[in-house]
Amino acid sequence: MKRVLLAIFYAVSIIGCQKSFISDDNIISNSSSHLENDDSENFYYWCDGKKIPLHINRSKSFIVFREDEIQKDANVKSSNSLNFNRDNIYQILGIHSPKITLNNIRYQKQIVENNIDSGLDTTGIDYIAPFFTTNEGIGLGITDIFSVQLSSETDAMSLNKIVEDYNVELLGANKHDPSIYYLRCNNYSKGNALEIANCIYESGLFKYATPEFIVESFVDSVPNDPLFKNQWNLNNSTNTLIDIEYIEMMESYTFPHLNNVIVAVIDSGINLNHEDLNICDKSFNAHTGENISNVYGDHGTQVAGVIGAYSNNNKGICGVAPGVKLMSISLCFTKEAERLGISSSTTTQFANAIRYAANNGAKVINNSWSFNTSSPIAEINNAIIYAQKKGCIVVFSAGNDNAKVSQPAAGSPSGTIIVGSIGKDGYKSNFSNYGTSLDMCAPGEDIMTTDRSGGYTTVNGTSFSAPHVAGVAAMLFARDINIQSNRVRDILEQSVKKIGQYEYLGQDTKLNGPWNQYFGYGLINARAAMDAVNGEGPIKPILYSYLKEITNNDLFSMGLDYDIWDKVYLVEDGVGSSRFMIDNYDSSTIYEWRSSLPPYYGVGAYFDVSLPDTVLEEPVLHEVKCKALKNGSWTQSGLSLALVPYNYKY
């Protein structure tokens, strides 16, 4: 408890002392209101070049203790406690080649409540920052970490200046994007992470500078959204085996990039004014080509709520990726067209919707719709390939006919994630489509969500299963903004729960583990997916797969697992053959396939890589070559790829 008092003392001291960073500081008052005065002028962070206002919340603080210097104090009342050592920090942030020596100091991060009695104990406090609330009422803790992105590689010297000027530690560069660096504040730094990040961004020397946030909704066990109690899909208390482990994900992880992730909802249009949704600035009416979406029907807002309704805002429901930016791309479905007396959207307009999403920053594209046709729709498939090449995850619902997966999902290119529905009891929904195209399943019965009128409703269908997967995909990006989309797909498909009464078996065409036709790989598992990003959990080291068009005498790239696979995509009907070589070992086996239906892709071949059956301690580079035959002529390409042991920590 003494430590908590100290926290308040520190918070007041630090904020009071930092007028050089935050002008006109007026937070020292006796008011107990969380949103007192208009302090949003003073407290803010930068996101996409815009000032996002914050309101100070005096009832809490964010503190980091050094575990080696404190004894356990049972009186510290915290709503969350996160244990880190530096290894963990590097791993969580995706930091490569840290610039400082690992010293195995363990840190404990806590959001503490400021209900103090008396006494002071300064032992072990390494960092303290005030706690904030956003305009939407979401609590934000500012951790001791902040990141900056260099404008150019030659600006690396500026980092040293930051370290000196603000007395902070340089932790290292992001392993995926070396232009992003992570830094850490402590008691001796000249400000907390928010203050320093703002100053750095406002200097104009960096592309961005942002503190790492811990969002309160992620640390409270159960969100305060009043309808959350009806959301069995996020917290299946009656059957925990069929739970998607949403709460566990929120409790275990932070999502520093949530504000930078956009999920496109290609649908009937979202109510852009729904108070429980965070709507992206960009929207599009693919039916008319106008740069603002329309609301043709109820469905779009319903799908959007499942993906991204705010959590812990004391309103309505909670989304899988709470507060993620939702890009509304509207189309006119058949029934709405009939009601409105206009023509329904064409396949070209659907394809344009997907392309718009890909061109305008969407990381995930949700498609909860289908066409009444049994043939693949080439135009839409081309758009999906376009989006996948831009790094988007494309998710489709399986359809509701209790039959084979609907089109265009069924005939969509490899890499599209097709989602079926289950009910609360873990059985396949009696409407949910199934079959070889199905990838995974998610709740799709009695799903409470936002509605077009601004309120809430309960709905059914695979339309609402797909958004669960889209939401978890968004959270993977929110955790690691630089993660590759094919890695996201592999993680989603490998981290599932093998539920249900049907046997899961290995399939030649299903690379991510045992599978069955009613559940696909299994039930989406939000917590396990996040574990996988951190290198925890039962995720195999998957090498990235590629999809590339080939024409005559041109070559394709390949996707790799422990088994070497190629996923071949031809631009026209034809016969293809392939053969692999790894580390100069030639498989000598020629695999042939024929594909006569658009999009002309198929599994071409695979062979087991004869790697020693040992645990890899370090990433190992292999040279992989592939020969391909298309209508008569051989060509060749080389590719160097790494096998990375799972659990490997940089």
Next chain:
Amino acid sequence: MRIKTLFLFALSVLALSCKDDKEIDNEGICPVEPSETVKKFFSESLPSYSTSGNESIFNFSKIEYGDSECFVVNSDEDFKSIVDPKIQLPAIDFNQNTLIVGQHCMPNSGFVLYSQSISDITDTLQLVLTYKSLDGGSADQVATYYFWGLYNKLPEKKVVLRIKRI
């Protein structure tokens, strides 16, 4: 031989020209034409479908995909019992007619009711609802479809629903 061939050809053309889709689907007892008042009442009180629960004035149960519910109404009392009591009901001569009102689920809202008919099959009446798929994209949201039909007085038998899609 030539005359015979021509005759067969003419016969088949005649047969095709007489057989439209509607006739194919309406192999049974078709509903009678209701009064304007009855038509207005149903158009205002019974939507063709709903995606978020019962939005009608009728006392429908909550059903799941694959289930259906059918009210067979043969008297004013029957009629009152299936509707919110505050509602003013249109006059129907139940001495001459049987009213059928019901609900069932469809995979999405991309269907329109094309025709309906009843077949008398020994101990049950089979109500066949034929739906036409609309061209284009549809949201993958399960929709509850509502239906009604006024028939000449039907025998008191259980009604079994059969859904056809064309």
